[in-house]
Amino acid sequence: MPVIRTLSQVVRRMLLSPACDCRTSVVPTRFLGFSPRQIPADANFHSISVTETDHPCVLITGGLGQLGVGLANFLRKRFGKDNVILSDIRKPPNHIFHSGPFIYSDILDYKNLREIVVNNRITWLFHYSALLSAVGEANVSLARDVNITGLHNVLDVATEHNLRLFVPSTIGAFGPTSPRNPTPDLCIQRPRTIYGVSKVHAELMGEYYHYRYGLDFRCLRYPGIISADSQPGGGTTDYAVQIFHDATKNGKFECNLKPNTRLPMMYIDDCLRATLEVMEAPEKSLSMRTYNINAMSFTPKELAQEVLKHVPEFQITYNVDAVRQAIADSWPMNFDDSNARKDWGWKHDFDLPELVTTMLNFHGSDTGLPKLTENIKWKSACNLDSCQGKMIKFFML
Ligand SMILES: NC(=O)c1ccc[n+]([C@@H]2O[C@H](COP(=O)([O-])OP(=O)(O)OC[C@H]3O[C@@H](n4cnc5c(N)ncnc54)[C@H](O)[C@@H]3O)[C@@H](O)[C@H]2O)c1
Numbered sequence: 001m002p003v004i005r006t007l008s009q010v011v012r013r014m015l016l017s018p019a020c021d022c023r024t025s026v027v028p029t030r031f032l033g034f035s036p037r038q039i040p041a042d043a044n045f046h047s048i049s050v051t052e053t054d055h056p057c058v059l060i061t062g063g064l065g066q067l068g069v070g071l072a073n074f075l076r077k078r079f080g081k082d083n084v085i086l087s088d089i090r091k092p093p094n095h096i097f098h099s100g101p102f103i104y105s106d107i108l109d110y111k112n113l114r115e116i117v118v119n120n121r122i123t124w125l126f127h128y129s130a131l132l133s134a135v136g137e138a139n140v141s142l143a144r145d146v147n148i149t150g151l152h153n154v155l156d157v158a159t160e161h162n163l164r165l166f167v168p169s170t171i172g173a174f175g176p177t178s179p180r181n182p183t184p185d186l187c188i189q190r191p192r193t194i195y196g197v198s199k200v201h202a203e204l205m206g207e208y209y210h211y212r213y214g215l216d217f218r219c220l221r222y223p224g225i226i227s228a229d230s231q232p233g234g235g236t237t238d239y240a241v242q243i244f245h246d247a248t249k250n251g252k253f254e255c256n257l258k259p260n261t262r263l264p265m266m267y268i269d270d271c272l273r274a275t276l277e278v279m280e281a282p283e284k285s286l287s288m289r290t291y292n293i294n295a296m297s298f299t300p301k302e303l304a305q306e307v308l309k310h311v312p313e314f315q316i317t318y319n320v321d322a323v324r325q326a327i328a329d330s331w332p333m334n335f336d337d338s339n340a341r342k343d344w345g346w347k348h349d350f351d352l353p354e355l356v357t358t359m360l361n362f363h364g365s366d367t368g369l370p371k372l373t374e375n376i377k378w379k380s381a382c383n384l385d386s387c388q389g390k391m392i393k394f395f396m397l
Contacts, residue, residue, distance in 0.1 A: 055079040055080065056079060056083070056123045057083050057120060057122050057123050057124070058079065058084040058122070058124045058125075058126065059085050059087060059105075059117065059124070059125050059126070060075075060084070060085070060086050060087060060125075060126045061087055061107050061113075061125070061126070061127050061150075061154065062087075062088055062127070062128035062129025062130060063086035063087055063088050063102075063128060065088075065128060065130075065230075065233045066225065066227055066232050066233050067128060067168075067225060067227070067268070067272075068086060068128045069086070069230060070229075070230060071126060072099075073099070074272045074273075076100055078276065081099075081100045085102070085103055085120060085122075086100065086101065086103075087102070087103045088105070089105070107129045107146070107151075107154060108145060108149060108150055108153065109153075110153045110157065113153055113157050114157050114160075114161075117157055117161050117163070122163060123162075123163060123164065124163060124165075124166070124279065125158055125163045125166070126166045127151070127165065127168075128168065129146060130198075131143040131146050131194075131234075132234045132235040133172050133195040133196070133234070133235050133236045133324075134234045134235060134236060134238075134323060134324055135235075136194045136195040136198075137193055137327075140194045143194045143195060143198065144194060144198065147194070147199070147201075147202070151201070151205065152205070154167070155205055155206065155209050155217075158209075158217075163216070164216040164218070165215060165216065166220075166275060166278070166279055167203075167206055167217070167218075167219050168219070168220055168221075169199045169200075169202060169219050169220065169221040169290060170199050171223055171263065171264055171335060172191060172195050172196040172235075172236070172327070172331060173189055173191055173196050173199040173200045173203060174187075174189055174191060174196070174330075174331060175189065175190040175191040175192050175196060175330050176190070176330040177190050178190070178332065180332050180333045180334075181262075181332070181333040181334045182334040182335060182336040183292065183332035183334065183335055183336060184292070185288065185290070185291060185336070185339050191330070192327075202219070203219055203290045206289060207219075207289045207290060210289050216283070218278050218279060218281075218286070218289060220274060220290075220291055220293050220340075221291065221293065222266065222271055223263070223264035223265050223266045223295065223297075223335055224236070224237025224240055224263055224264065224266070225265075225266055225267075226241050226266065226267050226268065226355060226359065227267075228244070228268075228358070228362035228363070230268075236257075236328050236331070237263055237265065237328075239255050240263075240265055240300075240303060243255070243300075243307065243316075244307070244359040244360060244362075244363050245363055247307050247311050247314050247360070248360060248363035249363070251311065251313050251314055251315065252316070253304075253315075254318070255300045255304075255316055255317070255318050256321035256324055257300055257318075257321070257324060257325055258320055258325060259301035259304075259316075260299050260301060261299055261300060261328045261329070262297055262298065262299045262334070263297065263298075263328060263331060264295075264297045264332055264335040265295065265297065266295040266296070267295065267349075267350035267358065269349065269350065270295050270348045270349055270350050274293045274340075274346055277344060277345070277346065278291065278340075278346075281344035285343050286343060286344065288339065288343075291337065291339055291340040292335045292336060292337040292340065293335070293337045293340050294335035294336075294348070295349075296350070296351050296352050296355070298352055300316065300318075301316075302352070303356070304316040306353065306356045307360070311360070
């Protein structure tokens with residue numbers, strides 16, 4: 001049976017060979033008219049993308065959510081306003097529309113995505129479009145489309161056009177059978193939400209495309225991200241953003257998780273800086289393609305106690321949302337990010353006290369909340385310096 005023997009030899013070679021050998025085959029891409037999604041056998045995936053110009057040309061998908069606008073502002077300071085294109089399927093508010101290039105992009109429309117990448121000579125793609133955990137459970141089929149089909153389009157376009165691709169994953173990529181305290185990079189991942197399932201799929205597909213076709217795929221598992229000037233998009237950690245708004249506006253907050261629900265969290269400045277740092281890390285420093293990153297870990301009760309230090313009349317009550325609580329109970333309590341710290345030098349700036357002072361200063365400036373003590377201001381200013389003042393535009397000492 002010579003044919004079968006040949007086939008098995010090919011498969012064996014594919015499975016055992018490192019990525020550079022795999023690149024001797026072609027990418028099995030979809031056939032679209034005159035421009036086949038095929039990559040020549042001698043394509044050098046790792047050298048073309050960023051070295052052509054001094055700075056990357058960036059596209060951010062799903063950019064009007066909680067994280068995308070901050071990322072665009074952050075990258076524009078580094079690479080220039082016109083080199084970072086924000087995209088989404090929603091209509092941008094005036095101030096975002098006028099702050100830099102914005103374009104319509106539906107990640108479910110492959111041709112639209114390809115046109116944007118080609119016409120703008122995109123070299124880096126940050127894929128932020130997603131339906132988050134709680135929203136995904138309310139609309140599983142849409143979450144499946146956006147989070148899985150959309151990812152396939154992004155992977156194909158990135159491979160075809162030699163892009164460096166960043167896809168965020170999440171603490172939600174773990175499940176009740178994963179070790180929860182701490183959760184290492186490599187362990188069992190059996191999430192029970194469509195969001196988590198789709199993120200594990202994204203991690204595996206990105207790594208597969210890297211090893212199989214040489215795609216420069218980079219992925220961070222974000223903890224819950226806390227931001228001052230953007231609304232959360234329907235995740236399980238949303239409470240940790242809303243609490244500051246309500247504490248400064250009403251002096252009270254109703255929490256939808258139980259008081260002792262411990263989850264890993266991070267301030268947005270740290271998240272954006274980590275994202276850029278992993279994208280800029282030399283390939284040889286990356287011992288893997290998907291990393292946990294972490295900053296702090298707290299419960300609603302601990303967060304409320306920290307808020308109380310600044311807002312003495314603050315009151316927290318609990319009205320538990322069963323769906324969100326079940327999700328939170330299956331997620332990591334602490335994240336082990338030692339590989340990120342070792343490989344590319346990840347180090348967070350914001351711990352719980354700095355996070356709380358920063359968030360209260362932002363929201364308090366509108367509500368007449370007394371300014372924080374000089375000592376706290378000074379500590380936050382140190383963080384401001386260490387972050388080079390990138391995101392805390394409101395923090396005028
Ligand atoms: N915010 C967090 O705490 C957090 C934590 C871990 C991981 N992440 C990941 O970071 C990324 C950004 O998160 P976020 O909080 O900004 O999300 P978000 O829900 O606030 O925003 C997602 C955006 O995707 C857009 N979108 C939906 N369908 C689309 C489509 N078909 N085509 C193009 N865009 C579409 C939405 O309009 C929205 O603006 C996501 O991938 C998320 O999984 C976020």
